[in-house]
Amino acid sequence: MLTLHITNFYQDMKTSQPVLILFSLLLFIVSGQVFAQNNKVFLADLSEGWKVGNTKLLTPLLDDKVSISSNGKEYLYSKEEAAAELHRFFGNNRPVNFNLRHSGASADGQLYLVGSLDIQGGANYKIVCRARSWNTGYRIFKLDMTGGN
Numbered sequence: 001m002l003t004l005h006i007t008n009f010y011q012d013m014k015t016s017q018p019v020l021i022l023f024s025l026l027l028f029i030v031s032g033q034v035f036a037q038n039n040k041v042f043l044a045d046l047s048e049g050w051k052v053g054n055t056k057l058l059t060p061l062l063d064d065k066v067s068i069s070s071n072g073k074e075y076l077y078s079k080e081e082a083a084a085e086l087h088r089f090f091g092n093n094r095p096v097n098f099n100l101r102h103s104g105a106s107a108d109g110q111l112y113l114v115g116s117l118d119i120q121g122g123a124n125y126k127i128v129c130r131a132r133s134w135n136t137g138y139r140i141f142k143l144d145m146t147g148g149n
Contacts, residue, residue: 039105039111039138041137042061042111042131042137042138043100043103043111043113045057045061046058046061046113046129046140047098047100047113047115049061050095050098050115050117050127051095051097051098052095053090053093053094053095054090055083055086055087055090058083058086058140059079059083059086061131061138061139061140062079062082062083062139062140063079063131063132063134063139063140063141064078064079064139065077065078065079065141066078066079066082066140066141066142066143067141067142067143068082068085068142068143068144068145069142069143069144069145069146070089070144070145070146071145071146071147071148082143089145093117093119093120093123093125093148094119094120095117095118095119095120096118096119096120097117097118098115098116098117098118098127099115099116099118100113100114100115101114101115101116102114109132109133110130110131110132110133111130111131111132111138112128112129112130112131113127113128113129113131114126114127114128115127115129117145119148123147123148124147124148125145125146125147125148126144126145126146126147127143127144127145128142128143128144128146129142129143129144130142130143
């Protein structure tokens with residue numbers, strides 16, 4: 001009787017294994033598409049915020065703590081302080097154009113964006129943003145702004 005039960009269990013596992021593999025593969029594909037979609041929306045919002053110098057577009061993308069470095073000086077800000085710092089930056093540096101040079105994801109799932117911000121007067125800043133996954137989206141935790149000459 002025990003042998004029959006074990007045999008039936010083994011047969012059930014053999015027939016359900018392809019279904020389990022197919023289900024796992026489908027789940028993997030769907031989660032990858034959600035990741036890619038969130039990634040694209042985040043990068044589009046981030047690029048648009050830099051292009052027009054809109055702090056209101058960028059603020060929701062900030063983490064609770066943001067490390068901002070500009071020309072060798074680095075400070076850790078709260079989200080509100082970082083938003084105020086960006087507002088001050090855009091007040092002194094009116095964007096003319098923003099070109100996304102490169103973006104991607106690291107092995108641990110962090111997103112990064114490298115871009116070039118042209119400002120009035122002909123100066124240029126290299127912008128590097130790093131973001132990590134946060135609930136259903138991404139939040140910027142590190143921002144580097146180099147240049148201005």
